[in-house]
Amino acid sequence: MNIIISNSSDKPIYEQIVDQIKDHIIKGYLNELEPLPSIRSLAKDLHISVITTKRAYDELEKEGFIVTIAGKGSFVAAQNxxxxxxxxxxxxxxxxxxxxxxxxxxxxxxxxxxxxxxxxxxxx
Amino acid sequence: MENILEVKNLKKSFKDFTLNNISFSLPKGYITGFIGPNGSGKTTTIKLIFNLLKKDSGEISVFGLDNIVHEKEIKNRIGFVYDENHFYEELTVEEMKRVIAPLYQKWDEEQFKYYMKEFGLSPNKKIKELSRGMKVKFSLAIALSHHAELLIMDEPTSGLDPMVRSEILDILYNLIQDENKGVFFSSHITSDLDRIADYIIMIHKGEILFSTTKEELLERHAIVKGSLSLLNSDMSKNLIGIRKNDYGFDALAADNRVAASFKKAGAIIDKPTLEDILLYYTRKENRYA
The missing domain is CATH 1.10.287 (Helix Hairpins)
Incomplete structure (x- = not known):
């Protein structure tokens, strides 16, 4: 999965993540129930703060694209x-x-x- | 959210400086940047946390324990990375480790060997022969080898080249993969914190100006630039650190609505970095505005 963050974009970083993960789901690069990287490892790989990735995942969850199961991590939601x-x-x-x-x-x-x-x- | 560090109404007076009733807290699982200009009270605060200075009043608790009553236990669980070298210059890395290791209950020799290799530290080099970056890495290796749950770093990246700084940030990312750990990172170089920090505490002249998430801070503030005619007294009272010259002004708006009203009036709005925010809040020109 590619996630490319631009520092000079007008879009906040969390929104860039939300949009790109959504796009991956829409285009079928990410399948139903597929696990997503943990919030902390994604923050590390993208060199951004944990809170920023957490906010992105919260947003994706609110919109119904992913589900987060305590202790297990986040997954692409079914029937999205x-x-x-x-x-x-x-x-x-x-x-x-x-x-x-x-x-x-x-x-x-x-x-x-x-x-x-x-x-x-x-x-x- | 559980706090790994809590400071309440902490006060310490010196002849020419007072840390004035500061309060803040650090949630675990995150990296908190402690920013402020030189001489704002960052190191004093850290020394008080370590009980290296005697506080006048206030409370400090680490891992929920009073920092003086439980000093020994707390120190066992904290890793400290200093801006200045606090090792014996004449000892080798290996000898220095042999002095330090017995002080920690949870010392993990295997882990230490791993980091020595990982960081490219040679055991036979004398401390005084290490570069600044290597000394910081040695401090980090010590901190990581006693399984510190809280890493307190006082200006760890100042004076280091960008490569080493980036390596150190990676080490911090690795550390907080464990959500029970926390990092308290003091610095006047804010570019390192622009990306990595979750929370920002800003201190100036011994007072906490704000303590919030970095996202909130960066989203709420905006740099406003425009012609001097926009600066009527009503509008300018909502601006911070106004700087004027013959060509116009620039200042910081602490509220998006203020920035929006300036934009409507024709001003240019820019996104600030942490450094910008720090600069506008601490600018001396404030007095003449």
Whole structure:
């Protein structure tokens, strides 16, 4: 598993870890129930503080991507892919709402909007 | 969270310096950086913890035990790494070890041999022939070989080259793989602590300015830079260590909301390092602001 930390990024270090581990899970590089490195060994390998990695793991756990079992460590949570899909659909819905709002304020008709959507969908 | 070290209302007065009722605590399993400019009271605090100086008042407990009543037991469980050499210069490394080892109940000769090799220390070299980095490593080897649960380091990395400093940080990372151990690391060189430290305690003129997680500290503070016209009295009272010149000002905001209001007004906001934070808080120019 690759985790690359940038010191000059605007993103806090814990967030960089969260995003990269999430990405590994989404892309299937990390499988369900696969063990993650311990908080302390990850801190050592990345040369960051224990609290920072702990915060990243807490965040991942809160979002349902990993589970931590006392004394055993942290694991990739089961069924995270559906969860993930759901959260991604939610993002799409939010963006569509924005688009519709912008389209209405520009007086676009539904069919005009649909046409635009079709073009973008096929292009991207 | 259990505390490995607790200091409560500690006071010590000298003719020209007072450590003024300081209180702080160290949770176990973490690395705590103790930062402050030279002469701020770091070494005095550490000497008081070791009972090398007599306190005027206050309480110190290590592993939950009073540091004077249980001095012997506590010292058995602490490893100490000093900024100055506290070994006999004329002895060899091996001879020095033979003096020190019997002082510790849990001395582990195998472990010591392992670290000697690991750190590239030669047993037959005289202490005075060791480089500064080697002396620090020797202190660390001693501390690690009696299975110290708390490592107290007074300016361990000052005067060392970046390679050795990085090696020492790795040793500390290895130590806190065990969540029952703790490290108290005093330094005025904060770059080593920027990454490794979990908690930061800042001391200035014998007072604790803050004691918090490093993350919170770095996230809360922001450097603000802008034109002098932004510095009306209302806005500037929320800034720390303001420095002005003909081209503008720079200062530290201790609160994101303050930084945000300056940003709105056109100022530039930068992320601070620990060194920046230390500098702004202790800047003398404060008086003229």
């Amino acid at each position: 892919k559906e969860l993930l899909r759901e959260s991604r659909i939610k993002i799409v819905e939010e963006k569509i709402a924005e688009v519709v709002f912008a389209a209405k304020s520009a007086n676009l008709t539904y069919s005009e909007l649909e046409e635009m959507l079709r073009i973008f969908y096929e292009e991207v």
